[in-house]
Amino acid sequence: MKADETTKLKTPGELVDEVESLAQAAKNNHRLGESYVIQSNARVITSNAKNEIAIIDLTRKLEEFNQKAGDQTQKLISLTWAIVILTVLMLIGLGIQIWSG
Structure with missing residues (x-):
């Protein structure tokens, strides 16, 4: 086995094929010792x-969670800016009321 093959994750389909291949080899093998090793x-x-x-x-779940967390962060940033803008408008209105009156 090459070094790069050991670090590569196999797809579930490849893993199932490999297990089925080994199981079939165990069924076809009549010698007990080799069959036991193959089954192990x-x-x-x-x-x-x-x-x-x-x-x-x-x-996949972590990627989905990170995506949702990023979306929530963007919503929170937008909400924060809306609060800042409304606060500034409120202070401007208060200033106008004080000076006019």
């Missing part, structure tokens, strides 16, 4: 596949 590898790969799928899902 299939369990480990299945566990890794579940972990990678969970990581992919978590990454």
Whole structure:
């Protein structure tokens, strides 16, 4: 296995194909020792596949959360500017009332 292949996340489909391939190899293998090793590898790969799928899902949820948080931040900035503008207008109106009267 090349170094860059170990760091690349596989898609869920690739992981399922790999697990099915190992499971089929275990079924086709009649020698108990080799079959046990293949089945162990299939369990480990299945566990890794579940972990990678969970990581992919978590990454997508974090991206969605970050997008929503960014949208909320923009709304909060707009609201803050609206409050500043209304406060300035209120102070100008108060100044006009004081000077006129």
